[in-house]
Structures are given as structure tokens and as C-alpha cells.
Amino acid sequence: MMSPVPGPDKKTKLLVYTIEECPACGQKTKRAFAVGDYVTKEAAKCSKCGNSTRVSLVYAEGQKPSG
Amino acid sequence: MPAPFTISESDNSSRTFKSGFAASIFESPVFVPSSDVLQAVPGFDTSSLVTLIWIAFFALTFLYQTRIQSYLALSEISRGLNKLKVMKDKARKDAIDYLVNVGKAPNDPTQRVDQFLDYVTIMPVDMDPNGLVGKVDHVVTINNDRVRAEVGALLNQNNPVTVSISENLLEVATSLNQIHKIVRHFYLLGKKTNSYFTLVQLQMLMPMIIQEADALLNATDSFKMGQPVGDGIGPVVVSRLMAGKDKRVIAKDTVMAVTEYKGRNLYVLKADGPMAYVGQPGVAIQKIVGEMGVKPSAIVMIDAALKLEGEKTGEIAEGVGAAIGGIGVEKFQIEEAATKAKVPLYAILVKQSLLEAITVMRKEIAEAADKVTQVLNRVIEEKTKEGDDVVVAGIGNTLGVAQ
């Protein structure tokens, strides 16, 4: 679920992302934030090595113009 | 309908004194508004009339400028006040909706929420400042416990994340309610007493007040979703050090873990996430230095700091001293503990605006986490040696940041 929040200038909407990081190989995956996500939460299996990943960051970013 | 000053030509005796006087003026050649006559008066022409009007205009503006300014200030404040009212109503509604929809409040919480918004915390008297911090701490702790107990009673569940988010939403609604009330008080007072200076001061502050209220209102969106806020950057950095380590509760809502970095023992602490807590880092550090008998050679605090306009979001600043905001109780406790044990206090700050600190964490702030870790490692390496104990505290709201 994407949650647009007003950006600093009210025109650009911010979208919130969750970053999952694999502690074994360092592979990072960026996906849309889902309610219930939090930093250090266990996430999906790593696509590279199969280890279970953890949420390393949750942040908001300005929407890209292309969508 | 006869005009009031019409003179009956046939019957002069029926003239009253007033109408007779008026009639005599109207009949006199000077006051007949004819340009021929005006020009007939020496030194009086149309341009003089224009000049006269201008002089009158300037005189009036000069005499009544404060009145005019007051009027403009009143209308501007009134517009701001309406905005504030909309904001506080929205925050109240958001809180109630959250209590009902997510908190599954069994009964309609509206009445309790309205009582909550007007609840006051009376600060202790400061005429005799000796021991004041303890008293403030006592009052604030009573209030925090009360809030949690009341919110817990309102909800039909005891999920700590939901309870903590409800607490924060109610606090935002209370703050906005207070801001609206205070602005309204000075607006009405200025209007009633016609006090130019009250109104103009309020008018000057209004843009800043609206900005702050806007930031508070925006915070409700991040809180409802349980997203980490910009203020949570300290806990994010510290949570990485705590990952996989044994955690113990060291103070109310505050957890600590012991870890190791290049031969140093790190006592790492943060508020208990992913709840929207700030914890009691002051009590925690006092316990580590006191009860636990640890002799740290440095206390490093990582916190968000308000940036000045023009400074970049996510910029890192280093310093010395207790890096912690709030009303000052925690800061006092940390400073006292550090001074008593003669431990140097180091600060690592991540710059952000008020809006960024209380709304969902921006990318620039989140990406500063790696750099903060590097700075932290450097500080530990430079200021301490192998075998030393070091306290690392991640200060800030831990919403959405576990450990």
C-alpha cells in the first residue's frame, strides 16, 4: 500500500519505501511500504542466497516524474 | 417627500430656526457649489480643492494608521485562526478514527477524547529551583502514566504499538487544541481591548505558528501508518548495533544491549521499538554509570537536531554535550551522571527541519545512517582505547524502529 504524503513544497508527493537487506550477502531490495513494516523486522528470503532478509530502512522519497 | 431644508417661498414664518439657518447658508453665494462662484473667490480654485482633499487624506491616514493596521491584523489573524481550527478539528477526528478503527474502541471515545484534549499538566513552582528537575520529572511521569493508562482503557486491546500510536495522536491533537486556544485568546483580547501591539505581535508570529501546526498535523499521517519519523535516525543507527544481541529493559520503555567494537565494550541503548516511545535515556545512563558500576570512557549520543534555514537535510554535525531535546529532565540527568563520573559526552547530530523530524523519515535522513555509523566508529576509535567501556545512546522516537 503506497501512502503519498505531502512533500516539503506541497506539490511533490512523497512515497514511502521499505528497504530489505540481506545480512549474509548485502543484497538490497526496495519495495513499497506496507503497514506493519518496521526497521529490523524479518522480511522475505533473499533472492540471491536464500537467507532471510531484514528491513534495514523505511523512508520517503519524492515521486519520480515518469511515475 | 419634502427635502428637510426646502424653503417655502410663500410662507417665511413657518421656517424653523434650523432650516432657516440652513436656508440662509444655501442662499449665500459662497456655498453655492458653482464653479463660477468658486473661481470668483480669490485664491480658491479646483486645484486647491484637490490639495485640500490630499491633506485631509494624509491627516486621516496619519491619525488612524494604527486603527487601519489593527483592522488588517485582525483580518489576517482571523484567517489564520480559521486555519488552526480546521487543523485541530482534523487532528481530533484522526485520533478518534484511529481509536475506533485500529484500536477497536468498544464504546464511542469522542467524549473521553474531548476531555483528554483539555487535560492540563501543572508544572511545579520554580521560585526555589533547588530540586526542580526531580519535581518536573515527577509531574511529567505521572502525566505519561496517566495517558497510557487512559488510552489503554479506551482501547479493546493492548497491542503496545497501537497504544503508543494512540498516545501520540492524542498528544498531537492536544497540542493543536492548545495552539488554537492560545491564539484565539490573544486575538479576542486584542480585539476587545483594541490593543494595537497585541494584534501586531500576534500577526507577526502567525506564519510561524501555522507552520508549526502544519508540521504537527502532517505528523499524524506518519504516526497512523507506524512509519519511522526523522527523529528516529538515532534509534535506526543504534538498532543496527543491537541486532541479534540480548536486550534487557533498563528503564521505562528503554532497552539496552552490550556489544563489542574493536575491543571496546559498547553499552548500547534506545527506546523500545517499534512502539512510538522516546524512553528514559537519562534514567538508563544513570543506571549504567551508577547501579551497574560501569566506568565508561565516553558517552556518545546520536540524535536529530533542528537545522537552520539554509542548512541541508541529513547533514551530520559533531559536538560535545548531551544531545537530547525535550523539556530538559533527561538532559539534566545525563549531564549530572556524566559530570559525576567525569565522562566526556560526545554528540552526533543529523540535521532536519521540524516537519521532517516528526513526519515520515526522508531519504536524505535515512541515508545519513551509514555516515553516522562511520562517524560513530571514528569517534569511538579516536576517543577510547581497547578494553574501554563506551555508552552509545540513540535518542529519539522509535516508532517503526525495533532493535
Ligand SMILES: [Zn+2]
Ligand atoms: Zn543474500
